[in-house]
Amino acid sequence: MTKIDRFGLQTRAIHAGRIEPRIEGAAVLPIFQSSVFEHAGERGDYHDVRYPRLNNLPNQLVLGRRLAALEGAESGLVTASGMAAISTALLAMLGEGGHLLVQDQLYGGTHSFVTHDFRSFGLSFDFIAPDDPAAWRTKLRPTTRAIYVETLTNPLLRVADHRAVVAFAREHGLVSMIDNTFATPVNFRPIEAGFDLSLHSCTKYLNGHNDLVAGAVIGSAEQVLRVKNRLDHLGGSLDPHACYLLERGLKTLVLRVRQQNASALALAERLVAHRAVKCVNYPGLASHANHLRARELFDGFGGMLSFEPRGGVEAARRFLGRVELPVNGPSLGGAETLLTRPVTTSHAGLTPEECTALGIGQALVRVSVGLEDVADLIRDFEQALD
Ligand SMILES: *Cc1c(COP(=O)(O)O)cnc(C)c1O
Numbered sequence: 001m002t003k004i005d006r007f008g009l010q011t012r013a014i015h016a017g018r019i020e021p022r023i024e025g026a027a028v029l030p031i032f033q034s035s036v037f038e039h040a041g042e043r044g045d046y047h048d049v050r051y052p053r054l055n056n057l058p059n060q061l062v063l064g065r066r067l068a069a070l071e072g073a074e075s076g077l078v079t080a081s082g083m084a085a086i087s088t089a090l091l092a093m094l095g096e097g098g099h100l101l102v103q104d105q106l107y108g109g110t111h112s113f114v115t116h117d118f119r120s121f122g123l124s125f126d127f128i129a130p131d132d133p134a135a136w137r138t139k140l141r142p143t144t145r146a147i148y149v150e151t152l153t154n155p156l157l158r159v160a161d162h163r164a165v166v167a168f169a170r171e172h173g174l175v176s177m178i179d180n181t182f183a184t185p186v187n188f189r190p191i192e193a194g195f196d197l198s199l200h201s202c203t204k205y206l207n208g209h210n211d212l213v214a215g216a217v218i219g220s221a222e223q224v225l226r227v228k229n230r231l232d233h234l235g236g237s238l239d240p241h242a243c244y245l246l247e248r249g250l251k252t253l254v255l256r257v258r259q260q261n262a263s264a265l266a267l268a269e270r271l272v273a274h275r276a277v278k279c280v281n282y283p284g285l286a287s288h289a290n291h292l293r294a295r296e297l298f299d300g301f302g303g304m305l306s307f308e309p310r311g312g313v314e315a316a317r318r319f320l321g322r323v324e325l326p327v328n329g330p331s332l333g334g335a336e337t338l339l340t341r342p343v344t345t346s347h348a349g350l351t352p353e354e355c356t357a358l359g360i361g362q363a364l365v366r367v368s369v370g371l372e373d374v375a376d377l378i379r380d381f382e383q384a385l386d
Helices: 009-015 058-070 082-094 108-119 133-139 162-172 220-236 240-250 253-272 291-297 312-322 352-358 374-385
Strands: 077-079 099-103 124-128 143-149 175-179 197-201 215-219 276-283 304-311 338-340 365-368
Touching: 009 253, 009 304, 058 077, 058 253, 058 276, 058 352, 077 082, 077 276, 077 374, 082 108, 082 143, 082 175, 124 133, 133 162, 143 162, 143 197, 143 291, 175 374, 197 220, 197 374, 215 220, 240 352, 253 304, 253 374, 304 312, 312 365
Parallel strands: 099 124, 099 143, 143 175, 175 197
Antiparallel strands: 077 215, 197 215, 276 304, 304 365, 338 365
């Protein structure tokens, strides 16, 4: 731990893990756009050769340290995408023939990886309901090695009993893994809450500008090294230019997310009060099923919400056609407000019956609240709903 690691979150987002002394005095870390570095000529470990795929460029190393400092962890590793972080971490933690307990509502890419690719790697899984810890025990096998959840589910923003997940993992010697993309370290720091590994799609809030794809794995030095050794072989390393953009985006993370927390709450409250809106899902609303748990666990409720207009799919289509500021697109976490109907994007692979069973209506609209003036967003949403 360095002195900077004990400073406030906003200070860490700018300075933690920086290289000292500054390179040629530059305030900003230069991009190490080189795929070859001089070799000392001594025989060493393969993973120690300096090479971009081996995740040891200065740009990659600084980002790993910075992200670790933001979540109060020992170590961090950046990857070529969120899915590279998730798939590589799962492969590294499950080992040969491992079994995973995994939350039943999952990001689409993770859901596909578990349900389509696990078998070909010799791995197995069982879905668990995040609110029913008593039932998890019945799914345990001798080969169960990890339990996997998401901080907030997509698109209903449900919050699993994260304290029970940590306690269950400790009791049964499992690695606890959490996808913290939706919350960011500003609103939730999984390692401080007892999780072993925190995973991110940095494509979203951590970069925050809707202009790159990246991921991260954060945890103990030992476990992150296990993931790094796998990543070195699988090849999902982050390009130094993308590292530079991500480092630049991270500097404003805290400011952006706090503003998005405030704007999402204000927008959610206005939507609840609108006569053309049937229901609103936002963990900051007292009416949300997991509001109390979210209040206990999180420092903020996040910038994501979803709602259903009255009048079904037609009303949702009309709303999406009339709204002026947001982009109709499936990602999240950037400066531009984004809207999407999950049944046409993230959950397009599910049948209408499967969606209904998950509580995801055909008319549901998901909102990633951006950084526009919230008064302008509210006016725009209201004119499109009226
Ligand atoms: C986007 C996303 C991912 C995947 O990240 P990519 O950077 O697109 O690979 C994983 N988990 C969550 C919660 C996401 O939103």
